[in-house]
Amino acid sequence: MKKVLLIEDDLDIAELERDYLQLNGYHTDIVQEGGAGLKLATSGRYDIVVVDLMLPGVGGYDIIREIRKNQEIPVIVVSAKNEDIDKIRGLDIGADDYLTKPFSPAEFVARIKSHLKRYERLKGNAPGQEVILNKGLEINTASHQVLVNGKEVQLTTKEYEILVFLASHPNIVFTKERLLDAVWGNEYYGDTATIAVHIHKIRKKIEADPVEPVYIETIWGTGYRFLP
Incomplete structure (x- = not known):
């Protein structure tokens, strides 16, 4: 049974989320305080973490940063903060x-299912071994490992999926909408700004000079392509 951690100080919302998740077969724990949530979120006991940003004690942004130091599990922000800057910051960290x-509780559960399914597919070992090589960049799709000039770089699940998708279709221009559909699927209802944020993060990790990228090129007014 997959384990979900809800870090949410509004107990009514947390219990509603828990009820729907349990109806769908997920073991779900609730924590209302940020410090306790951080401890559990980094314990390695959970398959996915759902975190509010406004929490007593340790804030949601800090919890996400700590998770990302050692884990690649899916992290979903659930927040009343609906400004683009808040969304971009959450995705950026x-x-x-x-x-x-x-x-909608149904949408909430759909997103949980989608992220868990994609994470399981990515971390599972595919038969054989496929390696994508390009100008010092090495992507091993069997081990989910990315190296630049022999040095391993750590990508989040979504960063990895975007990179693999683009690298698997070199010199083809993809719109932001197409990338959203390819990586997030029909379950994603957000805007295309998330693609720009993730591309920016990928470049910071794999490009020697993110301003002059040699791997992922921006096609202004259209989208992105992976340079062969």
């Missing part, structure tokens, strides 16, 4: 998704 309150 490592969240995989951002859901604004109020929201």
Whole structure:
């Protein structure tokens, strides 16, 4: 049974989320305080973490940063903060998704299922070994390992998926909408700003000079392509 951690100080919302998740077969724990939530979130006991940003004690942004130091599990932000800057900041520090309150419980569960399914597919070992090589960049799709000039770089699940998708289709221009569909699927209801945020983060990790990228090129007004 998959384990979900809800870090949410509003008990009514947390219990509603828990009830729907349990109906769908997920073991779910609730923590209302940030410090306790951080301890559990970094314990390695959970398959996915759902975190509010406004918490007593340790804030949601800090929890996400700490998770990302050692774990690649999906992290979903659930927050009443609906400004683009809040969404971009959450995604920039490592969240995989951002859901604004109020929201549909059915949509909430759909996103949980989607992220868990994709994470399981990515971390599982595929038969054989496929390696994508390009100008010092090495992507091993069997081990989910990315190296630049022999040095391993750590990507989040969504960063990895975007990179693999683009690298698997070199010299083809993809719109932000197409990338959203390819990586997030039909379950994602957000805007395309998340793609720009993730591309920015990928470049910071794999490009020697993110301003002059040699791997992922921006096609202004259209989208992105992976340079062969």
